Amino acid sequence: QALLNKILKAPKAELHMHIEGSLEPEQIFAFARRNKVKLAYDSVEALRAAYAFTDLQSFLDIYYAGASVLLKADDFYEMTRAYLDRARADNVIHTELFFDPQTHTERGVPVQAVVEGIEAAMADVEREHGLTSKLILCFLRHLPEQAALAAFKDALPMFERYGDRLVGIGLDSSERNHPPSSFARVFGKARDRGLRLVAHAGEEGPPAYIHEALDILRVERIDHGVRSIEDPALVKRLADARIALTVCPLSNLKLMVFDDMKNHSLKTLLDAGVAVTVNSDDPAYFGGYVNDNYVAVAEALELGEQDLYALARNSLEASFVDAPQRRAMI
Numbered sequence: 101q102a103l104l105n106k107i108l109k110a111p112k113a114e115l116h117m118h119i120e121g122s123l124e125p126e127q128i129f130a131f132a133r134r135n136k137v138k139l140a141y142d143s144v145e146a147l148r149a150a151y152a153f154t155d156l157q158s159f160l161d162i163y164y165a166g167a168s169v170l171l172k173a174d175d176f177y178e179m180t181r182a183y184l185d186r187a188r189a190d191n192v193i194h195t196e197l198f199f200d201p202q203t204h205t206e207r208g209v210p211v212q213a214v215v216e217g218i219e220a221a222m223a224d225v226e227r228e229h230g231l232t233s234k235l236i237l238c239f240l241r242h243l244p245e246q247a248a249l250a251a252f253k254d255a256l257p258m259f260e261r262y263g264d265r266l267v268g269i270g271l272d273s274s275e276r277n278h279p280p281s282s283f284a285r286v287f288g289k290a291r292d293r294g295l296r297l298v299a300h301a302g303e304e305g306p307p308a309y310i311h312e313a314l315d316i317l318r319v320e321r322i323d324h325g326v327r328s329i330e331d332p333a334l335v336k337r338l339a340d341a342r343i344a345l346t347v348c349p350l351s352n353l354k355l356m357v358f359d360d361m362k363n364h365s366l367k368t369l370l371d372a373g374v375a376v377t378v379n380s381d382d383p384a385y386f387g388g389y390v391n392d393n394y395v396a397v398a399e400a401l402e403l404g405e406q407d408l409y410a411l412a413r414n415s416l417e418a419s420f421v422d423a424p425q426r427r428a429m430i
């Protein structure tokens with residue numbers, strides 16, 4: 101209990117958080133009313149009752165429906181502000197947020213409104229409370245690479261204008277049958293511009309997708325990566341190269357990547373020397389914010405003080421902050 105208290109209070113970074121996944125059902129209904137967007141659910145309770153997922157796709161269908169209520173820069177501002185205020189309660193001192201521009205531009209919302217709203221909330225919270233943050237633009241892998249290339253081109257002015265904060269790109273959405281190698285060109289273009297690179301891999305997809313993300317996309321961190329456990333040579337590679345995994349335990353449980361938290365690969369990966377971090381993914385949908393994720397693995401996997409300290413420290417070390425800030429944080 102004292103140990104859990106310590107980890108709740110420990111300064112930490114959250115590195116795998118889809119900002120659209122922070123929308124609570126109450127917020128979804130409030131935005132829907134305000135923006136006159138029709139929802140397929142009659143009430144907050146009916147929507148929450150639909151949060152019974154069997155796999156990644158069953159979640160994504162509801163997640164994209166939830167995001168459909170976001171229309172104006174103010175909506176993105178309020179959503180981001182609410183998440184950052186919630187993160188402060190968990191002693192998050194730095195966060196790197198994902199957003200999915202294609203989810204919004206296909207509904208006619210300009211990428212400018214999306215980034216402007218999110219960025220303004222980040223700037224305000226940093227100024228008011230010192231919580232620092234960065235933004236990572238994710239491409240939807242269930243769409244063709246052509247769509248990602250178009251989204252990247254569309255967002256280039258955002259990388260110019262908000263370069264201090266909008267630091268990189270990622271790859272998310274349905275993993276099965278959508279290998280990282282399909283996105284080699286767009287990641288190459290981002291790399292040429294000096295952007296930071298991450299990708300979801302090894303959540304539902306095979307360890308081979310993690311190898312592809314490293315070898316072909318040349319990413320610096322792997323989002324999830326929990327199925328690396330099936331490939332001992334890969335585990336050694338991740339440990340030797342200190343490639344961080346941004347693991348999301350409650351997400352993995354809700355989406356049935358593991359049938360029981362006691363069977364989660366986090367502790368085995370940590371013991372093998374992999375730079376594992378703990379994150380919330382889509383906290384409004386998966387039943388917990390970042391501290392809830394620490395508590396869930398601490399209890400199920402009987403983590404000790406060393407383990408918990410390593411997880412929090414890894415999160416600060418794996419972040420994309422510059423060296424002076426990193427030294428000040430650790």
Ligand code: ES4
Binds near residue numbers: 118382
């Ligand atoms: C996601 Cl859990 C997860 N996996 C892949 N893509 C996503 N987008 C939002 N949450």
Ligand code: ZN
Binds near residue numbers: 116272
């Ligand atoms: Zn994710």
